[in-house]
Amino acid sequence: MESKLGLMEYATVREIRGPLVIIENTRNIGYEELVEVIGPEGESRLGRVIEAAEEYAVVQVFEGTTGLSISDTRVRAVGRTLEVPVSIEMLGRVFDGVGNPIDGLPAPIPEDFWDVNGAPINPYMRDYPTDFIQTGLSVIDGMNTLVRGQKLPIFSGSGLPHNLMAAQIARQARILGKEEEFAVILAAIGVKHDEAVFFKQSLEATGAFKRSALFLNLAEDPVIERIVTPRIALTLAEYLAFEHDMHVLVILTDMTNYCEALRELSAAREEVPSRKGYPGYMYTDLASIYERAGRIRGKRGSITQMPILTMPGDDMTHPIPDLTGYITEGQIVLSRELYRKGIYPPVDVLKSLSRLMKDGIGKGRTRGDHADVARQLYAAYARAREVRSLATIIGEASLSPIDRKYLEFGDLFEEKFLRQGEYEERDIFETLDLAWGILSTLPEEELTRIHREYIEKYYQRKEEKVE
Amino acid sequence: MSKIKGVITWASGPVVKAKGMLGVKMHELVEVGDERLIGEVIRIEGDMAIIQVYEYTTGIRPGERVYATGRPLSVMLGPGLIGNIYDGIQRPLEVIARKVGPFFRRGVRADPLPFHKKWHFKPLVKAGVKVEAGDIICEVQETGLITHRIMIPPNVRGTLKEMVPEGEYTVLDTIAVVEHEGTEIEVKMYQEWPVRIPRPFIKRLEPTEPLITGTRVIDTFFPMAKGGTAAVPGGFGTGKTVLLHQIASWSDARVVIYIGCGERGNEMTEVLIKFPELKDPYSGRPLMERTILIANTSNMPVIAREASIYTGVTLAEYYRDMGYDVLVVADSTSRWAEAIREIAGRLEEMPAEEGYPSYLPSRLAEFYERAGRVLALGNPERTGSLTIIGAVSPPGGDFTEPVTTHTLRFVRVFWGLDTELAYSRHYPAINWITSYSAYVDTIEEWWDRNVNRAWRAYRDEAMRILARENELKEHVRLLGPEALPEKEKLVMLTARILREGFLQQDAFDEIDTYCSVEKQFKLLKTIIDFHREAERLIERGVPFHRIRELKIIERLMRIKEEIPNDQTYKIEGFREEVINQLRATFEGVRTVGV
Ligand SMILES: Nc1ncnc2c1ncn2[C@@H]1O[C@H](COP(=O)(O)OP(=O)(O)O)[C@@H](O)[C@H]1O
């Protein structure tokens, strides 16, 4: 049947299986095309063709198939892929997981329609990210520096304060000495209602809300919708960054829920699973989200991504954190042990990494000694942790004097450097000075990772410290 | 273009099926759909061809056409390759960017070589001579570093009937005509070669020379040979990419092909930005003058990842045939294996291990088999080498997974990256206990001749000290470091100096990023001589703590970052100072006597 708009409509549903609808006798439906699935009550849901054959098409229904029946369901081919309206007026607004406004205000007037899948950036046209973002958190700025255009996830565990951290970063993030247009976009994927409210209030508290857009797929919302939520958020981010020169921070939480939706879809398609039932193409699928961060030559804006995921069973080798870590430019890993000790932010620095740090720091960007200080903090804290476990076996008394110094260093590091208030903002120089304070409790000869010139300049010798 | 035209009947992901394809050949290149996307036939069932598509298939509809081309997936080989960045099927990314802007679009075509550029051409042979495959007939200065030797293509021989004089020509110009049994073949500056078929040579030769990388733990402990194979497995963040960047930057290969296969876009950008600025330590010329990049990043179409490995290796073989030492680094071969798995899955093939098809090992073997030092075809007689170094990205950092285990069957060098070392920021995080190189004996003679005859003895002693430390660690864990005998305390100390002062090498330190072989040897000698002397002193009654308290130990650990490659004589002076200070600890011990 042909509709008024010349669109093909089919009432030939053969099968409904999980989130999938299979229709027969199709013609002219393309792979990845958008369709409208019209249920018995006449309500319309969005779907996407995931298999297009001569005689049939398999459609994945974003809002789920609950309530659909074979006899009363019709499918209308739209003749294009999923495009979403984008506009600068979407800032300051709240949307559901597929982009409908849910804040009671009228839909913003679209300035353009963009494909939700975006298009891969030609690596030849990327600009290498080097602008230091000060988050005000010592552990990030000092040791795992974030730069503009980076994708740096938080690997968390259930119940750990990743939301507090992400909100603090969204509040405090700034570029030294510059005032530029920025925006924050939150894609909430399968999160609880109170988490979404927390983010909204936290943005409102600093007045950042009018520069933000929230896309909420809540825990009770359809699972398959989660496949599109991050993509819609990123499409708006691309529009703002590359058409309106804005620096956009995109927070995606919780990517574990996204991956579970992907697994559910894969199971419905009866695909050969890879590790833990997740599809073999999950790496590629995640890359199609995470690689949408970055900078482009000749454009002023940027997209910085901070995906958050909860590691099932706190296991970093689980496919979700594992594949994420293989794609993102580092990771901030939270530790349950530090959390239990009452330390905020409970970052396990040894497992954390920022791959883009090296080009964002140093003379002219932060300070000349920054890289050395970070190297030394890592090495010394690693040694402190080793000594700590040694001490539990042989007892503190049997440690050598130098090992005892390291033990002390480890505690100072956690209590003075790592620990920080939720509203405490330290600038990078405070952070580095703090680091020198604790490094100076170690004998000078131990600081082999720091160039001599910086030791001469910043190391606090005993006599000085007394004053 | 062949006459075969089919019709799409099914499309999902990167795979389409088309009927009406009778006569099409396996691995034939086809153009798919209205946008004429590039695809390759990977299975034939009656008149149905199953096609993998090298571009995103979004919007493809059953009923659209498929056109056979009659040719297999091939690359175009000729001057203009060096300095370029290509995607997995040899489309130059710069040209694509100029055509469609910063974001990729489907169906874009671009010439692999600059067709309009004129090259200054110098003939080396005269018309009238007999030529056979591989003969070098002329030279073109491709970059400041590379003289491009134009060869008679592998399947051509006969009498050189015509040869153009010295002058400026494009790659499309006919530069020579070869006559064979009455047929005339036009020879141009470029030739084409199917990527899945290795280029021929006369015979394989044993690798004898090391590939010097400037990374100490590699050159001194687990050396690579020119024409050899190595794998670098490691979980994320353990340093695979940085290591490959380092090797691509500083190794003494003449041509480097860097394949970014299914990894980050920014990592390719980094190479693109830095290589034109970095200088080749051997010639002082920009590194980009010897480098070709193949980029198929993780967000680009999966299937082109599979092709990118073959494309890269074929370009490498071509320069090997000219008589160059060529290095291929592939980051990461796991993404290539996953692309193979994805296609196998879509074809519903029986999976063997973890979803990988049963032919995974044979694909890996075929790939690494394309490495080697060879006697090339044609005159003048010449040898060339192709070295392959592949990163492996095991899920969860677990080296027992199929790609890692099978790769290790086919490579001779294993640099195992260790998560714990990376966590404590010991870089390069190559585990010195588990890693190995089968080339140590092969290349020993080179070090004897070119650096120092004592190289092997020093190297082996350092390895013994590190191995001993590893055994003693268990003791220390149970009883504490103070419970060890004096001599073993010294082993622990020297091992620490070796770790911090020799094995660790910061890729981003201006001085230490590249370490010459002379400097490597002198650093090692200084540390081992320290150890030998200290051991002697302990035997003669000097208490260990006196040695440990020496201020010079701290300098032993940082001397690598203080003395640049062109001042290694200073290390000799430093060594004397170390020995003198050590001997001074003997003062006052004399009376105790032994
Ligand atoms: N030789 C090195 N010197 C200094 N830092 C290094 C070195 N190797 C690795 N790193 C650090 O480790 C990070 C991760 O390395 P990378 O090579 O990207 O890991 P992988 O490719 O294994 O995921 C780098 O961003 C860098 O900070």
Ligand SMILES: [Mg+2]
């Ligand atoms: Mg890498």
